[in-house]
Amino acid sequence: MPKQKARDSTKAFERALVSPPEKNYVLRLYITGTTPQSVRAIANVKKICEEHLKGRYELEVIDMYQQPQLAQGEQIIAAPTLIKKLPLPLRRIIGDMSKAERVLVGLDLRKKV
Amino acid sequence: MPKARRQLPKAPTGIQGLDEITGGGLPKGRPTLVCGSAGCGKTLLAMEFIVRGATQFNEPGVFMTFEESAQDLTKNVASLGFDLKDLVARKKLALDFVYVERSEIEETGEYDLEGLFIRLGQAIDSIHAKRVVLDTIESLFAGLPNPLILRAELRRLFRWLKDKGVTAIITGERGDETLTRQGLEEYVSDCVIVLDHRVSEQVSSRRLRVVKYRGSTHGTNEYPFLIDENGISVLPVTSLVLQHPASTQRVPTGVPRLDTMLGGAGYLRGSTVLASGTAGSGKSSLAAHFADAACRRGEHALYFAFEESPNQIMRNMRSIGIDLQPWVQKGLLQFQATRPTFAGLEMHLTMIHKAINTFKPQVVIVDPLTSFVIGGNETEVKSMLMRLVDFLKINQITGLFTSLTSGGGPLEQTEVAISSLIDTWLLLRDIEIGGERNRGMYILKSRGMAHSNQIREFLLTDHGVELRDVYVGAGGVLTGSARLAQEAQEQAGKLTRQQETTRRQLELERRRKAMEAQIAAMHAEFEAQETETLKIIEQEQTREELLVQERVDMGLSRKSDARANKQKGNSK
Numbered sequence: 001m002p003k004q005k006a007r008d009s010t011k012a013f014e015r016a017l018v019s020p021p022e023k024n025y026v027l028r029l030y031i032t033g034t035t036p037q038s039v040r041a042i043a044n045v046k047k048i049c050e051e052h053l054k055g056r057y058e059l060e061v062i063d064m065y066q067q068p069q070l071a072q073g074e075q076i077i078a079a080p081t082l083i084k085k086l087p088l089p090l091r092r093i094i095g096d097m098s099k100a101e102r103v104l105v106g107l108d109l110r111k112k113v
Numbered sequence: 114m115p116k117a118r119r120q121l122p123k124a125p126t127g128i129q130g131l132d133e134i135t136g137g138g139l140p141k142g143r144p145t146l147v148c149g150s151a152g153c154g155k156t157l158l159a160m161e162f163i164v165r166g167a168t169q170f171n172e173p174g175v176f177m178t179f180e181e182s183a184q185d186l187t188k189n190v191a192s193l194g195f196d197l198k199d200l201v202a203r204k205k206l207a208l209d210f211v212y213v214e215r216s217e218i219e220e221t222g223e224y225d226l227e228g229l230f231i232r233l234g235q236a237i238d239s240i241h242a243k244r245v246v247l248d249t250i251e252s253l254f255a256g257l258p259n260p261l262i263l264r265a266e267l268r269r270l271f272r273w274l275k276d277k278g279v280t281a282i283i284t285g286e287r288g289d290e291t292l293t294r295q296g297l298e299e300y301v302s303d304c305v306i307v308l309d310h311r312v313s314e315q316v317s318s319r320r321l322r323v324v325k326y327r328g329s330t331h332g333t334n335e336y337p338f339l340i341d342e343n344g345i346s347v348l349p350v351t352s353l354v355l356q357h358p359a360s361t362q363r364v365p366t367g368v369p370r371l372d373t374m375l376g377g378a379g380y381l382r383g384s385t386v387l388a389s390g391t392a393g394s395g396k397s398s399l400a401a402h403f404a405d406a407a408c409r410r411g412e413h414a415l416y417f418a419f420e421e422s423p424n425q426i427m428r429n430m431r432s433i434g435i436d437l438q439p440w441v442q443k444g445l446l447q448f449q450a451t452r453p454t455f456a457g458l459e460m461h462l463t464m465i466h467k468a469i470n471t472f473k474p475q476v477v478i479v480d481p482l483t484s485f486v487i488g489g490n491e492t493e494v495k496s497m498l499m500r501l502v503d504f505l506k507i508n509q510i511t512g513l514f515t516s517l518t519s520g521g522g523p524l525e526q527t528e529v530a531i532s533s534l535i536d537t538w539l540l541l542r543d544i545e546i547g548g549e550r551n552r553g554m555y556i557l558k559s560r561g562m563a564h565s566n567q568i569r570e571f572l573l574t575d576h577g578v579e580l581r582d583v584y585v586g587a588g589g590v591l592t593g594s595a596r597l598a599q600e601a602q603e604q605a606g607k608l609t610r611q612q613e614t615t616r617r618q619l620e621l622e623r624r625r626k627a628m629e630a631q632i633a634a635m636h637a638e639f640e641a642q643e644t645e646t647l648k649i650i651e652q653e654q655t656r657e658e659l660l661v662q663e664r665v666d667m668g669l670s671r672k673s674d675a676r677a678n679k680q681k682g683n684s685k
Contacts, residue, residue, distance in 0.1 A: 032227040040222075064228060068235040075212045076228035078257065082221075094257075095222030106219030 025049075025057035025107070026086040032079040033065045037096045041080035044097035052109055082106070121328040124172070124244065124280040127165025128158065130347030134323055134332035140303045142278045143327075144271050148285040148292050148299070149308030154319060154340055155284040156181075157190070158308065159246040161344045162282055164195045166244045167205035172280075174244035175207045175236040179252035183208040193344050207236040213256030220258040226266040230273060237279060245274060245281040251294055264297055271301040292324065303327040309335070318457040321347055337459035346463055348500065357506035359383070359561075364476070364511050367406030368399070370580035371539075374556060374565035380537055381561055382475075383509040385502050387482075387532070389516040390541030395552055395571065396515035397421075398578050399539065400478045401430040401437065403513050407476040408440035415474035416448045417465060419484040423448035434576040447472050453484045458497045461485070466504060477505060481515040482531070495531055502534045536560045544570070544593075551593040554580070570596065 029045055031038035042061060049057050064071045064079065074083060082093040084107055093106035104110040123137035132138050139145045139162070147155050156178075163174035178186055186208065187197040200206035209232060237245065250270075254263055274281045283302065285293035292299045292307060299305050305324040310317060321338045323331045338347040363378035372379045380386050386403075388396045404414040418426055426448070427437045440446035449468050453461070469477065479501075485494045498514075505512040514535075532538065538557040543550050555568040570581045570593075581596070 030228065032225075032231070035227075037223055037225065044222075064231045068231045071228050071232045072209060072235065076232070077211060077213060077226060077253070078224040078229075079227035079231075080224065081228060090217060091219060092217050093219045093221055095220050095224040098222035100221075102219055102221040106221065 024087055025053050025084070027057055027059045028074070028083045028085060029059060029061045030064050030071070030074065030076050030079060030081045030083070031061060033063060035079075038080055040096040040098060041082070044100070044103070045082055048097065048100055048103050048107075052104065052107075084108075123329070124166070125170060126162045127169045128161050128345050128347065130336070130338065131321070131345070134321075134336060134347060135304075135326065136329055136331060139280055139282070140326070140328065141280050142275065143303040144274050144281040144283055144301070145304040145306065146283050146285055146293070146298045146302035147306045147308065148287050150287045150310065153308040153310040154338075154345060155308055156186075156248050157193070157340060158306075158345055159248050159282045159284055160186075160190050160195065161193075163206065163244055163246050164190075164197075164200065166280075167200050172243035173205045173207075173240040174246065175209065175233065175240070175242045175279075176246045176248070177209045177211060177233060177236070178248050179211045179213065180249055181210070183210045186210075193342060195344075204240045207240050207242065209233075209236050211252075213252055215256050218257065224259075224262065226253075226263075226270065230270070234277070237277060243279060245277075245279045246284070247281065248284045249286060250283050250298070251286050254295065260295075264295065267295070267297060268301055271298075299325070308338075318459055337457075339457075339459050339463055341460075341463065348459060348462060357383070357503065358509060360509060361561075365406050365410075366399075367402030367404075368571075368578050368580065370569070371399075371554075371578075374567070374569065374580075375537070375559055376562040376564055380511055380513075382511055383506055384511060384536035384560070385505065385534060386511070386513045386537045386539065387516055387535040388513065388539045388541060389518050391518050391543055394541035394543055395554075395573055395578060396517070396541060397426070397480055398430070398433055398435075398573055399541070400480050400513050400515055401426070401433075401435045402578055404446060404476060404478055405430075405435050405437060405440070408437075408443075408445040411445070412475040413472060414440070414446045414476040414478065415468060415472050416446065416478045416480070417468075418448055418450040418480055419453050420481060422450050432575070433573050433578070447474070458485060458493055462497050462501060465501060469504070469508065469510065475510060477510050477512045479512065479514045481517050483517040498531050499534060502531075542568075544568075547593065547595045549593040549595075 027045070027049070029041065031041060045059065049059060062070055064076065070076075078092075078094040080094070080096060082097065082103070084091040084093065087108070091106050091108070093103055095102075097103050101110065120136070122141040123135070123139065124141040125132050125138035126135075147158055149155050160176065163176050166172040166174050176186070181189065183197075190197060197206060197208065201208060211229065211232070233245065236242065247270075250267065253267075254260055257263060271283075283298060285295075285298050287307075288294040288296060292305060302325075304326045307322045307324050309320045309322070311320070312318075319338050319340070320335045322335045323333065336347050338345055360382040362382040363380065364382050365372050365379040366375065388399050390396050400416075404416055407414040416423075416426070421429070423441070427441070430437055437446055441448065447468070449464070451461070451464070455461075456464070465479075482494075482498065485497070502512065535558075537559040540555055540557045542553050542555075544553045545551075552571050552573070553568050554571050555566070556564045572579045572581060
């Protein structure tokens with residue numbers, strides 16, 4: 001019995017390795033209302049995600065004015081902040097996301113030069 | 114008082130001494146910068162401000178820390194008796210640890226610190242905070258790129274804090290030339306306090322200075338402060354005014370004849386007494402007498418010893434007949450023995466303050482003052498002693514300090530130039546005459562009483578200090594064996610005089626006897642002469658009679674007269 005179980009879990013692990021899950025990027029974008037920076041950030045992030053992570057990302061936009069308690073929990077200082085929760089390591093991408101190359105570095109889609 | 118009404122509203126810090134310097138506390142509703150180098154107590158000062166605000170002034174506070182986690186901070190300040198968990202639970206305090214990790218952050222364009230503002234605003238609103246601490250804001254510069262944005266945002270933060278109406282403390286690391294690394298905070302703060310921690314002669318001392326205070330006067334000096342188990346206490350040097358009460362009550366010295374020298378009753382209560390002298394001149398013995406006398410009256414005496422341990426003092430004093438042990442057991446006498454190098458002067462002063470405040474003595478002894486002088490810190494020692502003297506006077510405590518005068522130095526000058534602070538000054542000196550070293554004492558000054566001007570010899574006997582009679586001869590005061598010789602000489606002189614008198618009396622008696630004998634002899638002679646003379650007179654008379662008879666007889670014989678002697682006439 002235990003042997004059987006171990007084999008199953010190993011198989012599951014191997015399966016997971018071969019076919020990556022549908023949504024492996026979990027992103028949260030913290031913005032502050034409708035400030036120009038916030039608006040720009042939303043547009044920029046959506047564009048980048050559609051271009052590079054189409055179909056495998058989950059983006060949640062959070063207005064800190066509406067949910068101020070979340071700012072503390074997520075250790076947000078700057079606005080706007082995009083948090084890459086998954087895949088690890090955790091990254092905080094701050095600014096209006098206008099420098100797309102830097103955003104891709106933050107999302108580990110480009111090597112840092 | 115219209116002047117007071119115009120004063121800026123202030124938020125008391127509750128920190129001992131700081132409110133005195135700032136004239137009531139930090140500017141209410143405005144940001145204050147506390148800056149200093151590492152380990153100088155910035156975080157602690159800020160924390161005490163928040164905790165005291167929450168516990169004493171009913172002003173809840175937010176403590177936003179960028180360096181220590183809330184858990185660490187709670188643990189660190191628990192040793193000072195601050196229970197942060199309890200305060201958080203009672204909604205008096207909100208702790209927020211802002212975690213900034215450079216490696217996690219990627220800057221992709223313009224940003225602001227709105228996230229921080231929202232967090233702070235949320236924390237303030239959640240407990241209706243009146244006080245805010247940001248410790249240490251500069252961590253942001255290390256964690257976030259683009260200092261230009263940060264500087265602008267910091268400026269905005271200060272303004273925002275003001276708009277919120279919270280009294281804020283922002284701590285900052287000290288820069289090389291400027292007060293802070295960014296050179297920004299000091300300009301946007303309404304009040305700037307600089308903390309400093311310096312080590313001189315291996316002894317550290319902490320100092321605090323109010324550099325700027327918009328809209329208010331403030332003490333501008335550097336004030337020593339210290340951190341102990343009760344938090345921060347700042348000791349203002351000059352804030353104390355000379356308004357202490359003056360008692361006319363007297364306190365016996367414990368040496369009866371010394372009382373007599375001091376106008377008959379001893380020191381004045383609340384006065385400061387200095388016993389100075391060279392090594393071994395009996396300063397500590399006088400101090401022990403004073404302590405003993407106080408305890409005998411049922412008063413409390415506090416003995417600060419800086420050179421001997423309590424046991425050593427008690428043993429040594431027992432040898433001159435002063436037993437201090439029972440007073441210690443009864444709780445009337447307390448020893449506080451530390452080495453002067455154990456702590457900085459301020460620490461000592463505060464320890465003295467604290468000991469006095471808890472023990473509440475009527476008599477305080479500091480033995481000796483001079484051991485505080487290490488290297489060239491005379492001015493600091495003087496200012497410390499000035500504060501100590503003021504403190505004692507305000508509390509009407511009689512203080513007796515001993516001061517060691519080094520041999521060869523001028524006697525009428527203390528090592529620490531505090532003589533002008535002293536009310537009664539006993540100068541103990543060695544008198545070296547005739548191959549001996551004897552102890553002499555005189556009262557150099559004693560404010561507010563008539564006092565003896567004599568130099569008195571005193572002995573340390575097995576029943577304590579004993580003042581001897583004064584012998585003034587041609588060579589000055591006679592002491593020791595010279596005095597004994599003088600005593601013997603006077604005794605001999607007295608004896609001689611007595612003998613002389615007796616001799617004279619005897620002589621007189623002898624003379625009287627001689628005179629009387631002479632008188633008797635003369636008397637006898639006279640009597641003899643008288644008898645002789647009378648005999649001659651009688652003989653002469655007899656002869657006269659005979660002559661007359663003969664004449665008659667002759668007449669008879671010549672028959673000239675019938676009535677003549679018949680016989681004679683017959684024979685013729």
